[in-house]
Amino acid sequence: MISRFFGTGRRRSFGGASGDVFYGVSAVFALWVVYANIYALPDALLVGILFVSGIYTLLFLAVGGSNDALDRPSLLDWGLAASSAACGIYFFMIRESLATHITLLYPLSDGQLFFGALLMFLTLEATRRTTGLGLTAVVLIFMAYNLWGHIIPPPLGHGYIDFSSFIDTLMYTTDGVFGVPIQVAASYVFLFVLFGSLLSKAGGADFMFQLAAALTGRSPGGPAKIAIISSGMYGMISGSPTSDVATTGSVTIPIMKRLGYSARFAGAVEVAASTGGAAMPPVMGSAAFILAEYTGIDYRSVVLAALIPAILYYLGIYIQVHLRALRRGLRGVTETDPILETLKSGWVFIVPLIVITAALLVGYTPTFVAVFGTLSLLASSMLRRQTRMGPLALMRAIGETTVRMLPVAGACAAAGLVIGGLTMTGLSMKASGLVSLVAEAGDLPLLLLGALITIILGLGMPTPSAYILAAVLVGPAFAAAELAVLPANMFLLYFALLSALTPPIAVAAFAAAAIADEDAMKIAVTAVKLAATGFVLPFVFVWNPAFLAMSSLPMIAIAAAGGCVAVIILAHVLEAEMRGVLRLPALLVAIAVVSPYPMVSVPLICIAAGLGIWWWRSGTLLFLGPVKSPGERA
Incomplete structure:
Protein backbone atom coordinates (compact mmCIF):
# COMPACT_ATOMS: atom_id res chain seq x y z
CA MET A 1 0.00 0.00 0.00
CA ILE A 2 2.83 2.40 0.91
CA SER A 3 4.70 1.65 -2.31
CA ARG A 4 1.54 2.28 -4.32
CA PHE A 5 1.12 5.69 -2.68
CA PHE A 6 4.72 6.85 -2.98
CA GLY A 7 5.53 5.33 -6.38
CA THR A 8 5.10 7.23 -9.61
CA GLY A 9 1.77 6.97 -11.36
CA ARG A 10 1.06 5.14 -14.59
CA ARG A 11 1.43 7.16 -17.79
CA ARG A 12 -1.76 6.70 -19.76
CA SER A 13 -1.76 6.35 -23.53
CA PHE A 14 -4.82 7.90 -25.09
CA GLY A 15 -6.00 6.50 -28.41
CA GLY A 16 -8.89 6.99 -30.79
CA ALA A 17 -11.32 9.85 -30.28
CA SER A 18 -10.32 10.39 -26.63
CA GLY A 19 -6.70 10.73 -27.71
CA ASP A 20 -7.60 13.30 -30.34
CA VAL A 21 -9.54 15.32 -27.77
CA PHE A 22 -6.79 15.10 -25.15
CA TYR A 23 -3.99 16.06 -27.53
CA GLY A 24 -6.19 18.77 -29.04
CA VAL A 25 -6.72 20.37 -25.62
CA SER A 26 -3.01 19.93 -24.87
CA ALA A 27 -2.14 21.63 -28.16
CA VAL A 28 -4.44 24.59 -27.40
CA PHE A 29 -2.76 24.95 -24.00
CA ALA A 30 0.69 24.81 -25.64
CA LEU A 31 -0.27 27.52 -28.11
CA TRP A 32 -1.46 29.71 -25.23
CA VAL A 33 1.95 29.29 -23.57
CA VAL A 34 3.64 30.32 -26.82
CA TYR A 35 1.36 33.36 -27.05
CA ALA A 36 2.07 34.33 -23.44
CA ASN A 37 5.82 34.18 -24.10
CA ILE A 38 5.89 35.99 -27.43
CA TYR A 39 3.70 38.84 -26.22
CA ALA A 40 5.33 38.88 -22.76
CA LEU A 41 2.18 39.10 -20.64
CA PRO A 42 3.02 41.52 -17.83
CA ASP A 43 1.72 39.71 -14.71
CA ALA A 44 4.31 36.96 -14.09
CA LEU A 45 2.44 35.65 -11.04
CA LEU A 46 -0.87 35.25 -12.90
CA VAL A 47 0.84 33.60 -15.89
CA GLY A 48 2.59 31.18 -13.52
CA ILE A 49 -0.68 30.35 -11.76
CA LEU A 50 -2.55 29.76 -15.02
CA PHE A 51 0.31 27.66 -16.37
CA VAL A 52 0.41 25.45 -13.27
CA SER A 53 -3.37 25.12 -13.09
CA GLY A 54 -3.61 24.16 -16.76
CA ILE A 55 -0.74 21.68 -16.54
CA TYR A 56 -2.25 20.04 -13.46
CA THR A 57 -5.65 19.72 -15.14
CA LEU A 58 -4.06 17.62 -17.88
CA LEU A 59 -1.58 15.89 -15.58
CA PHE A 60 -4.20 14.24 -13.35
CA LEU A 61 -5.89 12.82 -16.43
CA ALA A 62 -2.68 11.64 -18.11
CA VAL A 63 -0.91 10.18 -15.04
CA GLY A 64 -2.68 7.72 -12.78
CA GLY A 65 -2.52 7.69 -9.00
CA SER A 66 -0.40 4.51 -8.91
CA ASN A 67 1.66 2.32 -11.18
CA ASP A 68 -1.22 -0.12 -11.63
CA ALA A 69 -3.90 2.51 -12.24
CA LEU A 70 -6.50 1.93 -14.94
CA ASP A 71 -5.82 3.14 -18.46
CA ARG A 72 -8.73 5.52 -18.19
CA PRO A 73 -9.03 8.35 -15.62
CA SER A 74 -10.87 7.43 -12.43
CA LEU A 75 -13.45 9.54 -10.64
CA LEU A 76 -10.70 10.79 -8.31
CA ASP A 77 -8.56 11.81 -11.29
CA TRP A 78 -11.43 13.77 -12.78
CA GLY A 79 -12.04 15.43 -9.40
CA LEU A 80 -8.39 16.49 -9.09
CA ALA A 81 -8.39 17.76 -12.68
CA ALA A 82 -11.57 19.74 -12.03
CA SER A 83 -10.04 21.17 -8.83
CA SER A 84 -6.98 22.30 -10.78
CA ALA A 85 -9.17 24.00 -13.38
CA ALA A 86 -11.23 25.62 -10.61
CA CYS A 87 -8.04 27.05 -9.07
CA GLY A 88 -7.07 28.61 -12.38
CA ILE A 89 -10.56 30.09 -12.87
CA TYR A 90 -10.61 31.50 -9.32
CA PHE A 91 -7.19 33.11 -9.57
CA PHE A 92 -8.08 34.59 -12.95
CA MET A 93 -11.27 36.08 -11.48
CA ILE A 94 -9.33 37.78 -8.65
CA ARG A 95 -6.42 38.87 -10.88
CA GLU A 96 -6.92 42.56 -10.05
CA SER A 97 -6.65 41.96 -6.29
CA LEU A 98 -3.64 39.72 -6.91
CA ALA A 99 -1.88 42.60 -8.67
CA THR A 100 -2.32 44.89 -5.65
CA HIS A 101 -1.85 42.28 -2.91
CA ILE A 102 1.03 42.94 -0.51
CA THR A 103 2.24 39.73 1.09
CA LEU A 104 1.85 39.43 4.87
CA LEU A 105 0.40 42.96 5.03
CA TYR A 106 -3.08 42.25 3.67
CA PRO A 107 -4.71 39.17 5.24
CA LEU A 108 -5.95 36.47 2.90
CA SER A 109 -9.68 36.09 2.44
CA ASP A 110 -11.30 32.73 3.14
CA GLY A 111 -11.47 32.05 -0.59
CA GLN A 112 -7.82 32.94 -1.14
CA LEU A 113 -6.75 30.74 1.76
CA PHE A 114 -8.86 27.81 0.53
CA PHE A 115 -7.74 27.90 -3.10
CA GLY A 116 -4.13 28.58 -2.12
CA ALA A 117 -4.12 25.53 0.16
CA LEU A 118 -5.91 23.47 -2.50
CA LEU A 119 -3.32 24.33 -5.15
CA MET A 120 -0.52 23.49 -2.72
CA PHE A 121 -2.07 20.06 -2.09
CA LEU A 122 -2.45 19.54 -5.84
CA THR A 123 1.24 20.39 -6.26
CA LEU A 124 2.21 17.70 -3.76
CA GLU A 125 0.04 15.10 -5.49
CA ALA A 126 1.32 16.10 -8.94
CA THR A 127 4.89 15.78 -7.67
CA ARG A 128 4.21 12.36 -6.18
CA ARG A 129 2.63 11.06 -9.38
CA THR A 130 5.39 12.31 -11.68
CA THR A 131 8.60 12.00 -9.61
CA GLY A 132 7.77 9.55 -6.83
CA LEU A 133 8.94 9.48 -3.25
CA GLY A 134 12.27 11.32 -3.50
CA LEU A 135 11.26 14.91 -4.20
CA THR A 136 7.89 14.53 -2.47
CA ALA A 137 9.56 13.49 0.79
CA VAL A 138 12.00 16.41 0.57
CA VAL A 139 9.13 18.86 0.09
CA LEU A 140 7.11 17.41 2.98
CA ILE A 141 10.12 17.61 5.30
CA PHE A 142 10.71 21.27 4.47
CA MET A 143 7.00 22.07 4.83
CA ALA A 144 6.99 20.44 8.25
CA TYR A 145 10.04 22.51 9.18
CA ASN A 146 8.29 25.70 8.04
CA LEU A 147 5.19 25.03 10.14
CA TRP A 148 6.78 23.51 13.26
CA GLY A 149 10.39 24.65 13.14
CA HIS A 150 9.66 27.18 15.89
CA ILE A 151 9.81 24.35 18.45
CA ILE A 152 13.40 23.51 17.40
CA PRO A 153 16.02 25.22 19.56
CA PRO A 154 18.54 27.64 18.02
CA PRO A 155 20.44 27.88 15.77
CA LEU A 156 18.24 25.80 13.41
CA GLY A 157 14.91 26.94 14.83
CA HIS A 158 12.93 29.94 13.57
CA GLY A 159 10.05 32.17 14.59
CA TYR A 160 6.43 31.04 14.56
CA ILE A 161 4.78 30.96 11.12
CA ASP A 162 1.01 30.61 11.03
CA PHE A 163 -0.73 28.69 8.26
CA SER A 164 -2.15 31.79 6.58
CA SER A 165 1.30 33.42 6.32
CA PHE A 166 2.68 30.11 5.08
CA ILE A 167 0.12 29.95 2.24
CA ASP A 168 0.49 33.67 1.51
CA THR A 169 4.25 33.39 0.94
CA LEU A 170 4.24 30.13 -1.01
CA MET A 171 1.15 30.61 -3.18
CA TYR A 172 0.70 34.37 -3.65
CA THR A 173 4.23 35.51 -4.43
CA THR A 174 6.94 34.67 -6.97
CA ASP A 175 9.13 33.40 -4.12
CA GLY A 176 7.28 30.10 -3.78
CA VAL A 177 5.56 27.75 -6.20
CA PHE A 178 5.48 30.39 -8.93
CA GLY A 179 9.11 31.41 -8.56
CA VAL A 180 12.09 31.09 -10.90
CA PRO A 181 11.73 27.32 -11.60
CA ILE A 182 8.12 27.60 -12.81
CA GLN A 183 8.78 30.88 -14.63
CA VAL A 184 11.59 29.19 -16.55
CA ALA A 185 9.54 26.03 -17.16
CA ALA A 186 6.68 28.12 -18.54
CA SER A 187 8.96 30.01 -20.91
CA TYR A 188 12.34 28.83 -22.23
CA VAL A 189 11.95 25.19 -21.29
CA PHE A 190 8.45 24.84 -22.73
CA LEU A 191 9.45 26.47 -26.01
CA PHE A 192 12.52 24.28 -26.46
CA VAL A 193 10.51 21.16 -25.60
CA LEU A 194 8.08 22.27 -28.31
CA PHE A 195 11.01 22.47 -30.72
CA GLY A 196 12.15 18.99 -29.68
CA SER A 197 8.65 17.51 -30.06
CA LEU A 198 8.28 18.89 -33.57
CA LEU A 199 11.80 17.77 -34.49
CA SER A 200 11.10 14.24 -33.28
CA LYS A 201 7.72 14.09 -35.03
CA ALA A 202 9.28 15.17 -38.32
CA GLY A 203 11.87 12.39 -38.08
CA GLY A 204 14.78 14.23 -36.48
CA ALA A 205 15.57 11.44 -34.00
CA ASP A 206 15.92 8.94 -36.87
CA PHE A 207 18.18 11.33 -38.75
CA MET A 208 20.43 11.75 -35.71
CA PHE A 209 20.79 8.00 -35.42
CA GLN A 210 21.52 7.61 -39.13
CA LEU A 211 24.07 10.43 -39.04
CA ALA A 212 25.83 8.86 -36.06
CA ALA A 213 25.84 5.50 -37.86
CA ALA A 214 27.29 7.05 -41.02
CA LEU A 215 30.05 8.77 -39.02
CA THR A 216 31.17 5.92 -36.75
CA GLY A 217 29.10 2.80 -37.43
CA ARG A 218 31.71 0.87 -39.41
CA SER A 219 34.62 1.58 -37.02
CA PRO A 220 35.54 -0.78 -34.13
CA GLY A 221 32.82 -0.60 -31.52
CA GLY A 222 30.60 1.20 -34.02
CA PRO A 223 27.22 0.50 -32.32
CA ALA A 224 28.46 1.96 -29.02
CA LYS A 225 29.81 5.01 -30.83
CA ILE A 226 26.46 5.42 -32.56
CA ALA A 227 24.84 5.42 -29.10
CA ILE A 228 27.26 8.07 -27.87
CA ILE A 229 26.71 10.49 -30.75
CA SER A 230 22.98 9.97 -31.26
CA SER A 231 22.23 10.11 -27.52
CA GLY A 232 24.26 13.28 -27.18
CA MET A 233 22.43 14.97 -30.06
CA TYR A 234 19.00 13.83 -28.91
CA GLY A 235 19.76 14.52 -25.24
CA MET A 236 20.58 18.16 -25.80
CA ILE A 237 17.02 18.60 -27.09
CA SER A 238 15.16 16.36 -24.65
CA GLY A 239 17.15 17.45 -21.58
CA SER A 240 16.10 14.27 -19.76
CA PRO A 241 18.56 11.37 -19.35
CA THR A 242 15.76 8.91 -18.63
CA SER A 243 13.68 9.77 -21.70
CA ASP A 244 16.86 9.84 -23.82
CA VAL A 245 17.73 6.30 -22.69
CA ALA A 246 14.20 5.13 -23.43
CA THR A 247 14.19 6.75 -26.88
CA THR A 248 17.63 6.05 -28.34
CA GLY A 249 18.50 3.12 -26.08
CA SER A 250 15.65 1.02 -27.42
CA VAL A 251 17.58 0.94 -30.73
CA THR A 252 21.25 1.12 -29.70
CA ILE A 253 21.32 -1.30 -26.75
CA PRO A 254 19.97 -4.34 -28.67
CA ILE A 255 22.41 -3.64 -31.53
CA MET A 256 25.36 -3.45 -29.14
CA LYS A 257 24.36 -6.71 -27.50
CA ARG A 258 23.91 -8.44 -30.83
CA LEU A 259 27.40 -7.43 -31.99
CA GLY A 260 29.28 -8.60 -28.91
CA TYR A 261 28.92 -6.13 -26.05
CA SER A 262 27.71 -7.43 -22.72
CA ALA A 263 24.29 -6.21 -21.57
CA ARG A 264 25.97 -4.40 -18.69
CA PHE A 265 28.34 -2.41 -20.89
CA ALA A 266 25.72 -1.72 -23.57
CA GLY A 267 23.36 -0.25 -21.00
CA ALA A 268 26.15 1.74 -19.35
CA VAL A 269 27.24 3.32 -22.65
CA GLU A 270 23.69 4.48 -23.32
CA VAL A 271 23.24 5.82 -19.77
CA ALA A 272 26.53 7.74 -19.76
CA ALA A 273 25.89 9.20 -23.21
CA SER A 274 22.30 10.17 -22.44
CA THR A 275 23.19 11.83 -19.15
CA GLY A 276 25.58 14.30 -20.76
CA GLY A 277 23.10 15.42 -23.40
CA ALA A 278 21.58 18.10 -21.17
CA ALA A 279 25.00 19.77 -20.92
CA MET A 280 25.58 19.83 -24.70
CA PRO A 281 25.13 23.17 -26.51
CA PRO A 282 23.43 24.80 -28.26
CA VAL A 283 20.13 23.75 -26.66
CA MET A 284 21.15 22.05 -23.36
CA GLY A 285 18.47 21.07 -20.86
CA SER A 286 15.99 22.88 -18.64
CA ALA A 287 18.47 23.17 -15.76
CA ALA A 288 20.74 25.34 -17.90
CA PHE A 289 17.90 27.82 -18.45
CA ILE A 290 17.24 27.87 -14.71
CA LEU A 291 20.97 28.47 -14.11
CA ALA A 292 20.92 31.46 -16.46
CA GLU A 293 17.79 32.90 -14.84
CA TYR A 294 18.91 32.19 -11.28
CA THR A 295 22.38 33.71 -11.67
CA GLY A 296 21.45 36.52 -14.04
CA ILE A 297 24.10 35.33 -16.52
CA ASP A 298 23.23 35.67 -20.19
CA TYR A 299 22.20 32.29 -21.62
CA ARG A 300 24.58 32.78 -24.53
CA SER A 301 27.45 32.94 -22.04
CA VAL A 302 26.22 29.74 -20.41
CA VAL A 303 26.14 27.96 -23.79
CA LEU A 304 29.65 29.11 -24.74
CA ALA A 305 30.95 28.12 -21.33
CA ALA A 306 29.45 24.64 -21.63
CA LEU A 307 30.97 23.82 -25.02
CA ILE A 308 34.50 22.63 -24.11
CA PRO A 309 33.42 20.59 -21.04
CA ALA A 310 30.65 18.89 -23.05
CA ILE A 311 33.05 17.93 -25.85
CA LEU A 312 35.57 16.59 -23.33
CA TYR A 313 32.85 14.60 -21.55
CA TYR A 314 31.86 12.79 -24.75
CA LEU A 315 35.48 12.42 -25.84
CA GLY A 316 36.16 10.52 -22.59
CA ILE A 317 33.30 8.09 -23.21
CA TYR A 318 34.22 7.70 -26.89
CA ILE A 319 37.87 6.85 -26.21
CA GLN A 320 36.99 4.29 -23.53
CA VAL A 321 34.58 2.61 -25.93
CA HIS A 322 37.18 2.66 -28.71
CA LEU A 323 39.88 1.15 -26.49
CA ARG A 324 37.58 -1.62 -25.32
CA ALA A 325 36.55 -2.37 -28.90
CA LEU A 326 40.19 -2.66 -30.01
CA ARG A 327 41.18 -4.85 -27.08
CA ARG A 328 38.17 -7.16 -27.40
CA GLY A 329 38.00 -7.27 -31.20
CA LEU A 330 34.47 -5.84 -31.35
CA ARG A 331 33.41 -4.99 -34.88
CA GLY A 332 31.19 -2.26 -36.25
CA VAL A 333 27.96 -2.57 -38.17
CA THR A 334 28.32 -3.77 -41.74
CA GLU A 335 25.62 -1.71 -43.43
CA THR A 336 25.39 2.07 -43.08
CA ASP A 337 24.38 4.77 -45.54
CA PRO A 338 27.16 7.03 -46.89
CA ILE A 339 27.42 10.24 -44.91
CA LEU A 340 26.71 12.47 -47.93
CA GLU A 341 23.54 10.52 -48.67
CA THR A 342 22.49 10.82 -45.03
CA LEU A 343 23.07 14.58 -45.03
CA LYS A 344 21.26 14.92 -48.35
CA SER A 345 18.15 13.25 -46.97
CA GLY A 346 18.25 14.93 -43.56
CA TRP A 347 19.59 18.44 -44.19
CA VAL A 348 16.23 19.87 -43.17
CA PHE A 349 17.05 19.00 -39.55
CA ILE A 350 20.42 20.75 -39.66
CA VAL A 351 18.89 24.08 -40.72
CA PRO A 352 17.02 24.75 -37.43
CA LEU A 353 20.12 23.86 -35.38
CA ILE A 354 22.10 26.39 -37.41
CA VAL A 355 19.33 28.97 -36.88
CA ILE A 356 19.35 28.35 -33.12
CA THR A 357 23.13 28.69 -32.92
CA ALA A 358 23.14 31.86 -35.04
CA ALA A 359 20.34 33.43 -32.99
CA LEU A 360 22.23 32.71 -29.77
CA LEU A 361 25.43 34.23 -31.14
CA VAL A 362 23.59 37.33 -32.37
CA GLY A 363 22.21 37.83 -28.87
CA TYR A 364 18.49 37.02 -29.00
CA THR A 365 16.84 35.90 -25.77
CA PRO A 366 16.27 32.14 -25.31
CA THR A 367 12.54 32.72 -25.89
CA PHE A 368 13.05 34.04 -29.40
CA VAL A 369 15.88 31.60 -30.08
CA ALA A 370 13.41 28.76 -29.51
CA VAL A 371 10.72 30.49 -31.58
CA PHE A 372 13.10 31.05 -34.50
CA GLY A 373 14.31 27.45 -34.31
CA THR A 374 10.74 26.13 -34.30
CA LEU A 375 9.65 28.31 -37.22
CA SER A 376 12.71 27.33 -39.27
CA LEU A 377 12.03 23.66 -38.51
CA LEU A 378 8.41 23.94 -39.64
CA ALA A 379 9.47 25.75 -42.82
CA SER A 380 12.31 23.38 -43.72
CA SER A 381 10.30 20.23 -42.92
CA MET A 382 7.67 21.30 -45.45
CA LEU A 383 10.25 21.10 -48.25
CA ARG A 384 10.44 17.30 -48.21
CA ARG A 385 7.51 14.90 -48.41
CA GLN A 386 9.12 12.50 -45.92
CA THR A 387 9.40 15.18 -43.20
CA ARG A 388 6.22 17.11 -43.93
CA MET A 389 3.66 17.07 -41.09
CA GLY A 390 -0.06 17.14 -41.77
CA PRO A 391 -2.54 19.02 -39.53
CA LEU A 392 -3.24 16.01 -37.30
CA ALA A 393 0.45 15.14 -36.90
CA LEU A 394 1.24 18.78 -36.15
CA MET A 395 -1.51 18.93 -33.54
CA ARG A 396 -0.21 15.72 -31.95
CA ALA A 397 3.34 17.07 -31.85
CA ILE A 398 2.26 20.34 -30.24
CA GLY A 399 0.10 18.46 -27.75
CA GLU A 400 3.00 16.11 -27.01
CA THR A 401 4.92 19.16 -25.78
CA THR A 402 2.45 19.66 -22.96
CA VAL A 403 2.58 15.95 -22.09
CA ARG A 404 6.40 16.03 -21.94
CA MET A 405 6.23 19.05 -19.65
CA LEU A 406 4.01 17.36 -17.05
CA PRO A 407 6.83 15.92 -14.89
CA VAL A 408 9.02 19.00 -15.40
CA ALA A 409 6.26 21.34 -14.23
CA GLY A 410 5.48 19.17 -11.20
CA ALA A 411 9.14 19.04 -10.18
CA CYS A 412 9.68 22.78 -10.69
CA ALA A 413 6.56 23.69 -8.69
CA ALA A 414 7.68 21.41 -5.86
CA ALA A 415 11.15 22.95 -5.93
CA GLY A 416 9.46 26.34 -5.59
CA LEU A 417 7.79 25.11 -2.38
CA VAL A 418 11.20 24.23 -0.97
CA ILE A 419 12.83 27.48 -2.06
CA GLY A 420 9.98 29.56 -0.62
CA GLY A 421 10.23 27.69 2.67
CA LEU A 422 13.99 28.17 2.82
CA THR A 423 13.62 31.89 2.18
CA MET A 424 10.81 32.24 4.71
CA THR A 425 12.71 30.58 7.55
CA GLY A 426 16.26 31.67 6.69
CA LEU A 427 17.36 28.03 6.67
CA SER A 428 19.30 28.48 3.44
CA MET A 429 21.65 30.95 5.08
CA LYS A 430 22.00 28.75 8.16
CA ALA A 431 22.79 25.68 6.06
CA SER A 432 25.18 27.74 3.98
CA GLY A 433 26.90 28.87 7.14
CA LEU A 434 27.47 25.26 8.19
CA VAL A 435 28.84 24.42 4.76
CA SER A 436 31.06 27.50 4.91
CA LEU A 437 32.80 26.09 7.98
CA VAL A 438 34.30 23.51 5.65
CA ALA A 439 35.63 26.31 3.45
CA GLU A 440 38.11 27.18 6.18
CA ALA A 441 39.97 24.00 5.25
CA GLY A 442 40.29 25.19 1.63
CA ASP A 443 38.37 25.25 -1.64
CA LEU A 444 38.89 21.56 -2.44
CA PRO A 445 37.09 20.24 0.69
CA LEU A 446 34.30 22.75 0.05
CA LEU A 447 33.92 21.58 -3.55
CA LEU A 448 33.96 17.93 -2.50
CA LEU A 449 31.21 18.59 0.05
CA GLY A 450 29.23 20.57 -2.53
CA ALA A 451 29.50 17.71 -5.02
CA LEU A 452 28.39 15.18 -2.40
CA ILE A 453 25.39 17.28 -1.32
CA THR A 454 24.30 17.84 -4.93
CA ILE A 455 24.52 14.15 -5.81
CA ILE A 456 22.57 13.21 -2.67
CA LEU A 457 19.90 15.81 -3.48
CA GLY A 458 19.72 14.47 -7.02
CA LEU A 459 19.16 10.82 -6.12
CA GLY A 460 15.83 9.95 -7.67
CA MET A 461 15.12 13.61 -8.40
CA PRO A 462 14.88 15.48 -11.73
CA THR A 463 18.00 17.44 -12.67
CA PRO A 464 16.35 20.90 -12.44
CA SER A 465 15.17 20.24 -8.89
CA ALA A 466 18.55 18.89 -7.81
CA TYR A 467 20.35 21.92 -9.24
CA ILE A 468 17.87 24.40 -7.71
CA LEU A 469 18.17 22.91 -4.22
CA ALA A 470 21.95 22.73 -4.48
CA ALA A 471 22.14 26.33 -5.68
CA VAL A 472 20.06 27.49 -2.73
CA LEU A 473 21.83 25.40 -0.08
CA VAL A 474 25.42 25.30 -1.34
CA GLY A 475 25.56 28.33 -3.64
CA PRO A 476 25.88 30.93 -0.85
CA ALA A 477 28.80 29.01 0.65
CA PHE A 478 30.53 28.99 -2.74
CA ALA A 479 29.92 32.75 -2.96
CA ALA A 480 31.33 33.27 0.53
CA ALA A 481 34.45 31.38 -0.56
CA GLU A 482 34.70 33.89 -3.44
CA LEU A 483 34.31 31.29 -6.16
CA ALA A 484 33.27 32.85 -9.47
CA VAL A 485 29.52 32.66 -10.08
CA LEU A 486 29.52 30.84 -13.44
CA PRO A 487 32.09 28.13 -12.58
CA ALA A 488 30.44 27.54 -9.19
CA ASN A 489 26.98 27.09 -10.69
CA MET A 490 28.24 25.01 -13.61
CA PHE A 491 29.91 22.82 -10.98
CA LEU A 492 26.55 22.25 -9.27
CA LEU A 493 24.79 21.74 -12.61
CA TYR A 494 27.21 18.98 -13.64
CA PHE A 495 26.78 17.04 -10.42
CA ALA A 496 23.01 17.49 -10.57
CA LEU A 497 23.16 15.89 -14.04
CA LEU A 498 25.48 13.08 -12.95
CA SER A 499 23.15 12.13 -10.10
CA ALA A 500 20.98 10.47 -12.79
CA LEU A 501 23.59 7.70 -13.19
CA THR A 502 25.01 7.63 -9.66
CA PRO A 503 24.09 4.67 -7.42
CA PRO A 504 22.10 3.79 -5.40
CA ILE A 505 19.19 5.54 -7.14
CA ALA A 506 20.41 5.87 -10.72
CA VAL A 507 17.14 6.60 -12.49
CA ALA A 508 18.69 6.53 -15.98
CA ALA A 509 20.25 3.13 -15.25
CA PHE A 510 16.85 1.70 -14.30
CA ALA A 511 15.50 2.83 -17.67
CA ALA A 512 18.41 1.10 -19.43
CA ALA A 513 18.08 -2.04 -17.29
CA ALA A 514 14.61 -2.74 -18.67
CA ILE A 515 15.94 -2.60 -22.24
CA ALA A 516 19.25 -4.41 -21.65
CA ASP A 517 17.74 -7.07 -19.36
CA GLU A 518 20.50 -6.49 -16.80
CA ASP A 519 20.79 -5.43 -13.17
CA ALA A 520 20.43 -1.64 -12.89
CA MET A 521 23.17 -1.25 -10.27
CA LYS A 522 25.70 -3.10 -12.42
CA ILE A 523 24.85 -0.78 -15.29
CA ALA A 524 25.13 2.27 -13.00
CA VAL A 525 28.58 1.29 -11.69
CA THR A 526 29.92 0.82 -15.23
CA ALA A 527 28.26 4.08 -16.34
CA VAL A 528 30.06 5.96 -13.54
CA LYS A 529 33.36 4.61 -14.88
CA LEU A 530 32.51 5.67 -18.43
CA ALA A 531 31.42 9.11 -17.20
CA ALA A 532 34.54 9.59 -15.04
CA THR A 533 35.52 12.65 -17.07
CA GLY A 534 32.27 14.30 -16.02
CA PHE A 535 33.06 13.82 -12.32
CA VAL A 536 36.50 15.39 -12.76
CA LEU A 537 35.65 18.25 -15.13
CA PRO A 538 33.77 20.44 -12.58
CA PHE A 539 36.83 20.59 -10.33
CA VAL A 540 38.98 21.39 -13.35
CA PHE A 541 36.94 24.33 -14.64
CA VAL A 542 36.63 25.85 -11.17
CA TRP A 543 40.45 25.66 -10.95
CA ASN A 544 40.99 26.84 -14.53
CA PRO A 545 38.05 28.98 -15.81
CA ALA A 546 39.56 29.00 -19.30
CA PHE A 547 37.71 25.69 -19.79
CA LEU A 548 34.51 27.77 -19.56
CA ALA A 549 35.77 30.28 -22.15
CA MET A 550 36.42 32.78 -19.34
CA SER A 551 39.84 33.92 -20.53
CA SER A 552 41.78 35.05 -23.59
CA LEU A 553 41.65 33.00 -26.80
CA PRO A 554 45.21 31.62 -26.36
CA MET A 555 44.41 30.47 -22.81
CA ILE A 556 41.15 28.89 -23.97
Missing part, protein backbone atom coordinates in the same frame (compact mmCIF):
# COMPACT_ATOMS: atom_id res chain seq x y z
CA ALA A 557 43.01 27.06 -26.76
CA ILE A 558 45.64 25.81 -24.29
CA ALA A 559 42.89 24.64 -21.93
CA ALA A 560 41.09 22.78 -24.72
CA ALA A 561 44.30 21.07 -25.87
CA GLY A 562 45.26 20.18 -22.30
CA GLY A 563 41.78 18.85 -21.67
CA CYS A 564 42.01 16.53 -24.68
CA VAL A 565 45.37 15.19 -23.48
CA ALA A 566 44.05 14.69 -19.94
CA VAL A 567 40.92 12.90 -21.16
CA ILE A 568 42.97 10.55 -23.34
CA ILE A 569 45.25 9.73 -20.40
CA LEU A 570 42.31 9.19 -18.03
CA ALA A 571 40.60 6.90 -20.55
CA HIS A 572 43.74 4.78 -20.85
CA VAL A 573 44.10 4.59 -17.07
CA LEU A 574 40.48 3.41 -16.72
CA GLU A 575 40.02 1.20 -19.76
CA ALA A 576 43.42 0.05 -21.02
CA GLU A 577 45.50 -2.48 -19.17
CA MET A 578 48.10 0.13 -18.28
CA ARG A 579 51.12 -1.12 -16.38
CA GLY A 580 50.63 -0.29 -12.70
CA VAL A 581 53.85 1.67 -12.32
CA LEU A 582 52.70 4.10 -15.02
CA ARG A 583 49.26 4.94 -13.60
CA LEU A 584 50.30 7.51 -10.98
CA PRO A 585 52.75 9.42 -13.24
CA ALA A 586 50.11 9.42 -16.00
CA LEU A 587 47.50 10.92 -13.67
CA LEU A 588 49.98 13.55 -12.46
CA VAL A 589 50.62 14.54 -16.08
CA ALA A 590 46.84 14.74 -16.65
CA ILE A 591 46.54 17.14 -13.72
CA ALA A 592 49.45 19.25 -14.93
CA VAL A 593 48.18 19.71 -18.50
CA VAL A 594 44.87 21.20 -17.30
CA SER A 595 46.48 23.62 -14.84
CA PRO A 596 45.95 27.37 -15.28
CA TYR A 597 49.73 27.86 -15.52
CA PRO A 598 50.92 27.82 -19.17
CA MET A 599 54.56 27.39 -18.16
CA VAL A 600 53.56 24.01 -16.73
CA SER A 601 50.85 22.85 -19.12
CA VAL A 602 52.18 23.89 -22.56
CA PRO A 603 55.48 21.88 -22.51
CA LEU A 604 53.69 18.76 -21.28
CA ILE A 605 50.94 19.16 -23.89
CA CYS A 606 53.57 19.34 -26.63
CA ILE A 607 55.43 16.29 -25.30
CA ALA A 608 52.20 14.30 -24.94
CA ALA A 609 51.08 15.26 -28.45
CA GLY A 610 54.42 14.17 -29.90
CA LEU A 611 54.32 10.84 -28.09
CA GLY A 612 50.71 10.30 -29.15
CA ILE A 613 51.54 10.89 -32.82
CA TRP A 614 54.53 8.52 -32.59
CA TRP A 615 52.47 5.76 -30.95
CA TRP A 616 49.66 6.22 -33.44
CA ARG A 617 51.99 6.01 -36.46
CA SER A 618 53.68 2.95 -34.99
CA GLY A 619 50.30 1.21 -34.86
CA THR A 620 50.30 0.56 -31.11
CA LEU A 621 48.07 1.74 -28.33
CA LEU A 622 49.35 4.03 -25.61
CA PHE A 623 50.41 2.13 -22.46
CA LEU A 624 48.42 -0.98 -23.44
CA GLY A 625 49.18 -4.44 -22.22
CA PRO A 626 48.34 -7.57 -24.19
CA VAL A 627 45.40 -7.34 -26.59
CA LYS A 628 42.74 -9.98 -25.99
CA SER A 629 41.38 -12.30 -28.61
CA PRO A 630 38.54 -11.07 -30.86
CA GLY A 631 36.10 -13.63 -29.53
CA GLU A 632 36.17 -12.40 -25.93
CA ARG A 633 33.10 -10.47 -24.85
CA ALA A 634 33.14 -6.94 -23.43
